[in-house]
Amino acid sequence: MEYSKSQATFPAPERPRQAPGRTRQARSPELHQERAVQTRTQILDAAAQLFDERGYGGTSVKDVADRVGMTKGAVYFHYPTKEALTIAVVEAHYERWPLLLESVQSKGLGPLDTVMELLDRTAEAFCDDSVVQGGARLQMEQPLPDGVLPVPYVGWISLLEQLLVESEEAGELRPGVTPSAAACALVSAFFGTQHISARLNRRKDLVQRWAETRNLIFTALRA
Known part of the structure; x- marks a missing residue:
């Protein structure tokens, strides 16, 4: 059966609503300037690193300011609350995946x-990208009220199910494999491996551990 290029896409996560009692700061024209964009990126990366290392509760805006060598006021100019910074890290985390899929x-x-x-x-992204790392920990902790951050993993399950249905239609899946069940198993295996590697070894062995897990699973999936 001839296979055409996959059209599977990540379902866009529902955009987080603003945390109760908070309002977004109006964007200044300065934020459209290259320097302001670079500053926002520096702050975001530093916050992601700290969230990954210490978690939401162990990270303050002052910690972020100290990490980038700024005042708290400079950080607040770009991200008016800790909650806004948290949402920005998680949104940036989600923005990585459609680009990677493409x-x-x-x-x-x-x-x-x-x-x-x-x-x-x-x-590899979990090993190298601080925003991926920080966003992952925030998604596990879900530190903000319900509905502020997207529900984790469901987008991955949906995407992999789409691809596995295409695999079944192309004759690539072993008979008896159900795409929906296989998608859930794959997401559980991948993110479980990621979590264990993060907790035990700061992800230094993640690529190897995942390769071992992947080889076992795909042997069972492939026709």
């Missing part, structure tokens, strides 16, 4: 190999 799909792989390559590249 890059993987450009290789023209079959759907099952697309799943494998996507998860391999995601493991």
Whole structure:
């Protein structure tokens, strides 16, 4: 069966609502300038690093300011509350995945190999990208009131199910494998591996641990 390029896409997470009692700061024209964008990026990266290292409760705006060598007022100019900074890190975390999927799909792989390559590249991102790391910890903690941050993992399950349905149609799945169940198993295996590696080894062994887990799972999935 001839396979055409996958059209699977990440479902966009529902945009977080503002934390109760908070309002967004109006964007100044200065924020459109290159320097302001660079400053916001520096603050976001520093906050993501700290959230990953210490968690939401162990990170203050002063900690972020100290990490980037700014005053608290400078940080508040760009992110008016700790909650706004938290939301920004999580939103930036989610923005990574559609771009990564697009890059993987450009290789023209079959759907099952697309799943494998996507998860391999995601493991690398968890090792190298501070925003991915910080956003992941915040998603696990869900430190803000219900509905402020997106529900984690459901977008991944939906995407992988789409790709596994395409794999089934292309004759790549082992008979008896259900795409929806396999998608849940893959997401559980990947993020469980990521979490254990993060807690025990600061993700230094994540790529290796994931490769071991992936080889076992895909042996069971592939026709």
